[in-house]
Amino acid sequence: MDLPFEVLVYLMKYLPKSDRKAASEICRSWYMAANDYCFLKNKVVIFYKSVLNDEETSPSNIFENSSTIFFNYLFSEVEIPNKINAFWDKLGENIRCLTLRNCDINEKVFVYILQRCCNLHSLNIECCKELFMSGRLLEGKTEGLLAESLNNLKALSLSGNQYLTDALFNRFIVASPALIELNLSGCSLQFHLGLVKKFYPPGSDVFQNPSESVLTFYFVLQLIISRAEHMKKLFFSNTLIDGAALKSLSEVENLRLESLEVNSCDQLTNTGILALTINQTTLKELDIGLCTRVTDQSLVYICKNLVNLEYFNIQRCRAVTDLGIIELNKLKKLKSLNISQCELITKDGLEKGICAVENNILEELDVHSLNIDESAVIMISEKFPNLRSLDVSYCFNAVTDTSIQVIFKNQIYLQTLKMSHCDKVSDAGLTGMGKVEETGDDGPIMSNYDESGNSQKIHLGSRAEEEIVRDARRKRDVLLMCAKLTTDTFTGFSLARIKGLKELDISSCNRITDVSLTYAFNFKELTNLNLSRCQQITQEGIGYLVKNCPSIEYLNLIDCYNLKDEAVAEIVKGLKRLQQLELRGCNQVTDKTLEAVLTYCKKLKYLDVQGCRNISPELACPIGSLPTLHTVLMSKPGPYISDGVKNRSPAPTFLPALMRKLRLH
Known part of the structure; x- marks a missing residue:
């Protein structure tokens, strides 16, 4: 008896993601239920180190001809040529979230993609430096068709792009009137007032002639001021943002932030944190991890004013002591807290702070590398039952x-x-x-x-x-x-x-x-x-x-040197969902391990066998032929020794197509 489709979907909601994926392979009705819209809206199609072209076997062609419509796509470390324009023609209007991470793509293809993806809600262009290198990207394209494509864009990430300038940034912003989330982490933001005076003299309109040479915080701030009522989430991690800049940002009229990330910003000071806590009391998420100048004073301000915080990260803020941690008991809505690597925190601070009373709300706690004792861990485990x-x-x-x-x-x-x-x-x-x-x-x-x-015997060994x-x-x-x-x-x-x-x-x-x-x-x-x-x-x-x-998918067995081929055979035979296997330093495994992987692994994506000296580099070719495998880490073939003499003949030549999957170290 077949269950109704609605019942199948309802049952699928109780399954974890990996189980639901396995269940979808049972039959067509289960596949359709596992790919209902309520699941598809969160699924992401990932093209990682794939070869994309117009051939029938190309991954892009497979999804192009699929009956299932996916809404989120991530391209990582791939070349995106104009040969797959048909992919964007057919699927572009359905794409809601598009991420290009460290991809090789030219300006013409990128503009074509944006024109076809007319319903984007999230656009992430991360570490694609060649795309911004010329400085002419989107020039003259921000009106007309392109403006319509980005009209509904809510989230924009341009993180890690060192060639981003005010002019380039302005073109994206002009075409995205509905933006509420902006990520400029890892960009070369300039804060020096001399640069501002050079490119934007007093009285000039910054939007009329934005700089094509640098990306200035002053220009970014002006754009945020113009969109203040809509902006809710900002990310400036790994930049030189300082206390004065954060103060200017916090005091923007009508700005009501819900999330701010300034991780690894060494110039950030208590002055900026104070202004932030006074003006942005609506914050629910705050990440100031690895900000070395943050002190107890900052925590006092945060815990007093940002009472709505649900996520808080102060990882490796080394100046924070028990005096600041004690204040954490004022944050009654915290669901996630990271206080790891704060060397001056002790059990006393935890006891008077987050462990002062039993907490049924906190769900995530990271205290790694703290200088605490056994009783502190026992206290933590008793105070946070959920x-x-x-x-x-x-x-x-x-x-x-x-x-x-x-x-x-x-x-x-x-x-x-x-x-x-x-x-x-x-x-x-x-x-x-x-x-x-x-x-x-x-x-x-x-x-x-x-x-x-x-035993009362005296041990005579070391x-x-x-x-x-x-x-x-x-x-x-x-x-x-x-x-x-x-x-x-x-x-x-x-x-x-x-x-x-x-x-x-x-x-x-x-x-x-x-x-x-x-x-x-x-x-x-x-x-x-x-x-x-x-x-x-x-x-x-x-x-x-x-x-x-x-159900294991990711298994790390690095330096488990007592494992032999038989153990790996057990793993690849029994773990049907295995995607990543790390065997680095397991020097007792031999070529039989690769043969077992080749025979039984149907979903493996990542294999690390570095330091396994009994594995022959010649087997890299057949192991690289696995269709799902995208990365193989192997040691470089060294000189062979026969009869006590090194044979310095060249190592075997691998096929160029398979070398894309291999990393020799």
Whole structure:
């Protein structure tokens, strides 16, 4: 019995993106349901390192003849020739969002595209320097057909274009009367008053003769003033914007910003932040991360005046201390907070700030690289029960078997968990082979497993050798406990308790072994897994991982040197959705690995086998023939050695067409 189309669409809404994509391959009715408008409006068609031409096998031709209409397209690192003009003729009027990122495209083709894409809502031209190099782009084109094409444009991004000038920028703005979002991040914005006086003498109309030599903040500011009532989102990251410039921007009459991003702006000072908080109280998103001159004073202003903030980033604002962090308890609507790499923040600041009371609103928290202890992580896990994303990477002393047990107990809704380089975490913590007990002010403790052991023998080896012996004993004991206990008799909290986990990063947690992969990994929705430098895992653990986590798409196994060809064979056979596989430094894998990839990987896009010295460069040609594969990273072929003598004959010649997919390092 076939379900009605409306019922199928309703059911598809409950599936994660990757599951919905897999379901669409079952039959035509499921394909149509998975591509209903409610899903299609958020889907993006990506052409990455593709060869676009007028041949039938060209990716552009495939979408041109598709019965499904897509609205968002991203072209990254591709050449866009006039040979695919038919693509724009047929699909242009349906495109709502168009992104050109680091593309090779000439001015004539670009104008043609804009004329055909007459219903654009978002246009992103990022790092396409050749397009702006002549300075004549859109000259004389901003009226007539082109003006009609950009009439509904809401968002414009020209980030990373070093050749952008006032004149070029003005042509885009004139043709986009409905603009509410502007991104000039990474552009060469000039703030020097001498340049302003040179190109715009007092009394002159800046719009009549905009500079064709430089991009000045003064000119950008005048355009923002003229559109102040409509502008809601501005992005000036990686520019030289300073306190005076931000003050001028904040005081623009009728400007009511909702989002501002000034990440990595070293010249930004407290003066600009103060003006911003006084005049732009409607802000919901603020990113001032990596702004080295931001201090506690800025946080006092922000937390006092910007009470509507929902997203706040102060990553690596190194002058911020506990005095500023304490003020964060005034932001009652925060949903996402990044305070990572602020070296002066301690547990005391967190306790009096964001952890002062239980918070059921915060969903994303990034505290990686903070100088905190174990009790701070426990406090965080107890105060934020509704977290969806948590990053505690590089908190070396804070993330232990004890503290992650409390995370597994409280954060059951987590979808992203990152604890990279937390080398105190072991199988005992991940598998739940410890019980959380309340012991007064000391907090939870681990029981049922005694890591110290009872041996009174004096170890005569080195400290490294002693650690190896201890790790081996730990693995043996935890394995025995896991084998004896059932799910009903577990006394601790296993990682497997977080059922909805989609992204997990435990890279460089070298105490983790096959025991954790066998007993703690059971995630049906896990798509992104980083196990790099977990050097104790072997084929045995990989077998259980593949069986219990079938949805993995991105798998990082860099420097897992105990993995052999058999382990990789398990991966490529069992993970049907695998798109990215990183095996750099796995020096025990051989040509059999590439043969397995070639045979079983039907969706692989990215493969890294650098440093795998037993893999022959000759296999680069057949592996490059996979239709979905766009990037292969391999080590350069070195001199061959036979009978103790180096053979310096030239390396095998690869086919030019396939070399586009290969990067030799």
